[in-house]
Amino acid sequence: MITWLKTFVVSTLIFQLHIARIFEVLFFLGSTLGFLIMTYGLGIYLNVKWQNRYYLFLHCLLTIILYANVVYYREFTDIITLPMLSMSANMGDLSTSIFALVKWYDIIYFFDLILIVYLLMKKTNCFNVQKIFFQQTKGYVFTTIIIMTIVISLGNVLEKTHFFNRDQLVRTIGLYSFYVYDMFVHTQTNAQPVFSNEDDWSRIEKHLNEYRVSPNPDMFGIAKDMNVIVVSLESVESFVIGETLYGEEITPFLNELIDDSFYFENFYYQTGQGKTSDAEFLINNSLYPLGRGAVFLTHDTNEYQALPETLSQYGYFNSVLHANDKTFYNRDVMYPNLGYDKYFSFSDYNISIRNSVGWGLKDIDFVEQSMNYITKFHEPFYSTIITLTNHFPFHLDEEDHLIEPFDSESIILNQYFPTVRYTDEAIRVLVEKLKEAGLYENTMLVMYGDHYGIANTHYEQLARFLDKEIDLYEEVKLNRVPLIIHIPGIKGEVLDTISGQIDVMPTLLNLLGIPERDHTMFGNDLFSKDRKGFAVLRNGTVVTEENIFINETCLNYKNGEKIPLELCEPNRERGAWELYFSDKIIYRDLFRFKENRLLVKE
Numbered sequence: 001m002i003t004w005l006k007t008f009v010v011s012t013l014i015f016q017l018h019i020a021r022i023f024e025v026l027f028f029l030g031s032t033l034g035f036l037i038m039t040y041g042l043g044i045y046l047n048v049k050w051q052n053r054y055y056l057f058l059h060c061l062l063t064i065i066l067y068a069n070v071v072y073y074r075e076f077t078d079i080i081t082l083p084m085l086s087m088s089a090n091m092g093d094l095s096t097s098i099f100a101l102v103k104w105y106d107i108i109y110f111f112d113l114i115l116i117v118y119l120l121m122k123k124t125n126c127f128n129v130q131k132i133f134f135q136q137t138k139g140y141v142f143t144t145i146i147i148m149t150i151v152i153s154l155g156n157v158l159e160k161t162h163f164f165n166r167d168q169l170v171r172t173i174g175l176y177s178f179y180v181y182d183m184f185v186h187t188q189t190n191a192q193p194v195f196s197n198e199d200d201w202s203r204i205e206k207h208l209n210e211y212r213v214s215p216n217p218d219m220f221g222i223a224k225d226m227n228v229i230v231v232s233l234e235s236v237e238s239f240v241i242g243e244t245l246y247g248e249e250i251t252p253f254l255n256e257l258i259d260d261s262f263y264f265e266n267f268y269y270q271t272g273q274g275k276t277s278d279a280e281f282l283i284n285n286s287l288y289p290l291g292r293g294a295v296f297l298t299h300d301t302n303e304y305q306a307l308p309e310t311l312s313q314y315g316y317f318n319s320v321l322h323a324n325d326k327t328f329y330n331r332d333v334m335y336p337n338l339g340y341d342k343y344f345s346f347s348d349y350n351i352s353i354r355n356s357v358g359w360g361l362k363d364i365d366f367v368e369q370s371m372n373y374i375t376k377f378h379e380p381f382y383s384t385i386i387t388l389t390n391h392f393p394f395h396l397d398e399e400d401h402l403i404e405p406f407d408s409e410s411i412i413l414n415q416y417f418p419t420v421r422y423t424d425e426a427i428r429v430l431v432e433k434l435k436e437a438g439l440y441e442n443t444m445l446v447m448y449g450d451h452y453g454i455a456n457t458h459y460e461q462l463a464r465f466l467d468k469e470i471d472l473y474e475e476v477k478l479n480r481v482p483l484i485i486h487i488p489g490i491k492g493e494v495l496d497t498i499s500g501q502i503d504v505m506p507t508l509l510n511l512l513g514i515p516e517r518d519h520t521m522f523g524n525d526l527f528s529k530d531r532k533g534f535a536v537l538r539n540g541t542v543v544t545e546e547n548i549f550i551n552e553t554c555l556n557y558k559n560g561e562k563i564p565l566e567l568c569e570p571n572r573e574r575g576a577w578e579l580y581f582s583d584k585i586i587y588r589d590l591f592r593f594k595e596n597r598l599l600v601k602e
């Protein structure tokens, strides 16, 4: 009863699951109870002496699962999934983030243990589930089978209807049953058929052709043979661009650069649990990352048709520069697979206490040291530069503050402004150094925000900065990150097409004068004359020029007013298919069969 109650209270209050309707409450309570009966019921097989210990152990285990999710939710507004456990190797580097998320008052989550231990000491037999629920083992086995079947079928039905919103899945089947289902999905995805049938590709191609638009011929090859530098701007969101805090510009350099570049103001991040690495995956493959875990970790040996691989065929030298341990996100394995020739990581930089903060080397020092490598590259080159200073929890020494922190109850939000401002300064240094090295005039610069910086849990305070209420409509818009494309000799402009990270690869190919040919890409050229704005986020939210589908709600795109759900249906469905087909390619490693298929076609 204690575990049950605790799970319900925490889930409704902390996870913002919006369990509002009465049937949702009943569903959540019912599915959680089902899971608890199933697991506590196992105790009937134990010798009475061991039963209480088993119940205590189980309660502790479930409390740990619950609490781990509470901590994770504070920053990621998401639930932990099983493939993420393979990310535990990253934990060492994550420690700065984790310490900022654990609070002293969290002790409250463990208070009930006192009561339980007291009851156990009193040798009460109130935990004797056998007496309460089951007279015989058959009853237990029967109940368990029924509950397991319900949970897995329900999860399956939700997936079949392309339900990509984990919040809703947990809301329906409960937190613990979610793990039963997740385990089922985990074993299923790991055992995807080794063979693909002809049908897989034809369905995918049919879907993609339906939405494919021709790239803009006027832009074809305008950056031909130029070097390309793609900068991942850690946690930089669109809301800071062009904005001021206490009269000071937050991103003065990016604002200046935008005046001379193409700037996409309605560009959305589409990352999942693999965050920075998911963004890299999107940019380099025009495929969606997965809904569970980081694709860099779970599908590192797949066949891909990545951008660096294509560029190699055009004589490019491909590299990544990022001052973190090379194994983080399994990058040292994934990069060669994507066609990168060299990865400059932690050991290639001089890193000391003096030049580090938070997650490691400060961005300005990182850019300066990176330039020593870049200036020696064989041309043309394609380089991905991944910044780090503007990473949660946004630590920065006072002496590096170029703007005052914000003043609100959220320390995280307050600190975000000086770190964004600092990364902006690092980009200024990068551009200056490129100019000094004579590279600026023949290098196309692409900069994108990798994912959100300020989680929903800080929205109350963020609303104060934005000076407006953050309703569902504003919440959607807060998924926008900047995309800047600077092409030497071209003036550029601000473009408002609704787009996402998935669109970058086809755009770059066109600018570089590389025909799309056999590439399977889910994105479309950002400059295409036939382009229809579209972006699907990894949680199934869909943004188009007419409407927005979010959390089973349909909003008018222009004014955010709630409109009938049917109006969003075609776009919701398209978004769901996009994610479904992209996932299918990855889970089944379908590119392995694509080449054979093309040969057969010829």
Ligand code: GP9
Pocket: 274, 275, 276, 277, 324, 328, 386, 388, 391
């Ligand atoms: C890690 C860095 C940050 O190397 O890219 O990753 P994130 O936590 O943002 O995914």
Ligand code: MN
Pocket: 234, 235, 275, 276, 450, 451
């Ligand atoms: Mn990141």
